[in-house]
Amino acid sequence: MKYFFAIWIPVLLFANVIFAQETITHKVERGETITEIAKKYQVTPYDIYKLNPDAQEKLKPRMVLLIPSKVGAKVVSQSQTEITHKVLPKETLYGIEKKYNVSDADLKKANPFLETDGLQIDQILVIPSKNKKVFSSEKAVYHDVVAKETKYSIAKKYGITIAELEKKNPEIVPGLTQGSRLLIKGKPEVSQKESTATVKKYATYEVKPKETLYSLSKMFNLSQDDLVILNPELKNGVEIGMLLKVPTDKVFTNVSENKVYSDLSAKNNSGDRKKIALLLPFNVSRVEKDTVNSVVARLKKDKFLNMTLDFYSGALMAIDSAKTLGLPIDVSIFDSQETKYNSNIAAIVNDNKLQTADVVIGPFYQNNAEAAARLLTNYKVPVISPLSKDEGNPIANLYEAVPTNDFLKNKMFDFMRSKKGNILAVVDKKKGSSIQYLKQNQPDVKLVPLTDAGTLSAESLKSMLVSGKMNYVVMETGNTLMIKTTIAAMISAMSSYQVQLVILEPNETLDTDEISFANLVKLKLMYPSVSKEDNSAETNAFENKFRKINSITPSDYAVRGFDVTFDTMMRLMQNKSFEETINSTSTQQVRSKFEYYKKEGGGYANKGVYILYYDSDLTVKVAN
Incomplete structure (x- = not known):
């Protein structure tokens, strides 16, 4: 985590960023250039000159x-009416001017810093607007990948260059896939271009009993080869419960008992800009006042701050994806300054008019x-609790x-009940809450009796097994001896x-050297999980x-961020209210499912859960 924190903590603590204002201020230090300042706040030098003519x-x-806060402290998606260009290594003024059909004089007029600083890598150039039609009308050129082709070829x-190819087709960074269509130059012919870990125009289909590769290919109107290209695991055969990736326009809609997760694409025809506010607990003031610990020392100790910065880094990637797609979304980021029992939420809501947020x-x-939701209830502003597992x-x-x-x-x-299994539970006497949960919520589960000393008898466990069906043994203990005895008996x-x-929640003892991983695989x-673990092309x-x-x-x-x-x-971006999308559509992102249901009394909760297991090939898979 060292590199990430080195990048973001200085931004949070020392850049004089005031979240959610129309502009922010920056005090120039000796030797700084306009290009360095623009890069620091992720704006163009031209943006700074517009607000500071004397500069x-x-x-x-x-x-x-x-400093305009449209990017950086207040993150705003790329404007649909302004063309910008980020300077890449080895690019020249002549090459950029030729690419956009703009004169040297016009380019330098729009970017005055070019006269003093010259062209530098990572500069953001504003392209004079009179040339927009020339740029947008460039015809798209595609290439369909065939066997044995490489990015180099x-x-x-x-x-x-390979870098240019990967920039236009970020999904190929981990590797090429035969049959993929790559954009070589121009803009994509469709309004939304698929990009890595962003808009994925696929749905997920769960394989049912008796389905075969042939029947699936007919169902989705795809060739068997195309289906295997999308789902390489099919090379090893079709298995019940497999989750297959299929194009959304091929989704088989006549199977009501199978849940199909849709990947949303933007459909905002109104053109209205949407406003999102992120309330994240950076607790900057507390860090600044800490005279005992350095920033580095605090990062080593403060797990909550680490978690916040990690979530923030993921959210920034999502915001960057929205910019790439040209989505009309403005994102403001606020320091919620929260602890478990207090925060400055009320001040943020009132001072920044979050009643108008989407x-x-x-x-x-x-x-x-919940406090934020109550403040915004009358304005019908959805509030998402992103990390808490508490019952709301x-x-x-x-x-x-x-x-x-x-x-x-x-x-x-x-x-386990859907598989008509025999469910047993080995529960440590110290796990009182687990015993109480089972008695109240799972009364049909049989508890394996322990000895008077609180240990497990292997014979007691074996005597409760049933032939002809799967025996699920739910293990609730952190005691190494009890774990070893349970595993050995099974x-x-x-x-x-x-x-x-089976375990119901993470068990740190299973990760120690005393417990054989090979036995866990056998x-x-x-276990249940809110996120999947896989090596899919999208995740990679x-x-x-x-x-x-x-x-x-x-x-x-x-x-998660x-x-x-x-x-x-x-x-x-769906031309309907947020609540309507929640009621109509379930989604699957990089690792998480969002399948919301309406709670009794009001509000919504996510029931997107994966059942995972250790497979014999040493990978974690979704259970059938």
Whole structure:
């Protein structure tokens, strides 16, 4: 995490950013150039000159500049009426002018800093608007990937670099897929271009009993080869419960018992700009006042701040995706300054007129999210609780994006019952809450009796197994000896019985060297989760892009930040109210499902849960 924090903490603490104002201020330091300042706030030098005409003559130390907050502190999607260009390595003024059919004089007039600073990598240039028609009318050129082609051979064929090819087709960063259609030059012919981990025009279909590759290909009107290209795991055969990726225009709609998750594409015909507010607990003032710990030391200790920054990094990727797609969305980011029992939510709502927002994401703590929802109830502004697993109170405009722990457990038991399995539970006497949960919510589950000393008898467990059906053994203990005894008893019984080990929540003891991973694989350890773990092309592409930006692998919180933020943005683009999209459409993003249901009394909660298990090939799969 070191590189990410090194990048973002200085921005949060020392850049004089005041969230949610129309402009922000920057005090010029000795030696700074207009290009460096523009890059720091992710705006163009031209944007700064428009607010600070005197800066065109000379920058002076301690000069205070007004910085437009459309990007950076207030993140705004790319304007649909202004063309900008980010300078890439090896690009020249001549090449850029030729690309956009603009004269040298006009380009320098729109970007005065070119006269003093020259052309530099990562500069954002404003392209004179009179040439927009020339740029937008450039005809798109595509290339369909065939067997044995490489990125190098394709780039060489069209006289472009691999970097240019990947920029136009970010989904190929992890690798080429035979049959893919690549954009070589121009703008895509459709209004929404698929991009890595953003808009995926696919739905997910769950394979039913007796379905074959042939019947599936006929169902979706695809060739068997095309179906395998989309789902490489089909090379090993069709299995019941497989989740297949199929084009949305091929979705088989006559199977009501199968849940199809739709990938939303933008349909905002009104052209109205949408407003999203993110309330994230940076707690900047508290960090600034900490005279004992340095920023680095605090980051090592403060897990909550780490979680916040991870979520923020994922949200920024979603915002960047919206910019790339040209979505008319303005995103304001606020420091909610929250702890479990207080926050400055009321001040943020009133001072920044969040009553006019289309959606609010955050705060993190459930009671603070509920406070925000109550303040905005009369204005019907949806408030999304993005991380809390707590059971929320019924508030009409509150949307709980993470299923509660009890909901996860209930889904696990529902799954086992759907398989007509024999369900047993090995529960440590110290796990009083688990015993109480089972007695109140799962009274039909049989508890394996323990000895007077509180230990497990292998023979007691074996005596409760049943032949001819799957025996699910739910293990609720952190005791190493009890875990080993349970596992050993189950493995010894495998020659006579079908057995599978189940846990209801993460168990740190299973990750220690004392517990054999190979045995967990043999018993196909199964558990419920709010996020899937896979190596799909889309997940890999997202992770590669995240690593490229932040120099680290995305944490679960970073992926969650992307999934919640991007899902929210796409729901705003549907020509219907946010609540209507919640009622009509379930979605699946990089790792999360969003299948909301209306709670009794009001508000919505997500029931998107995966049942995962350890497979024999040492990967984690979604259970059938």
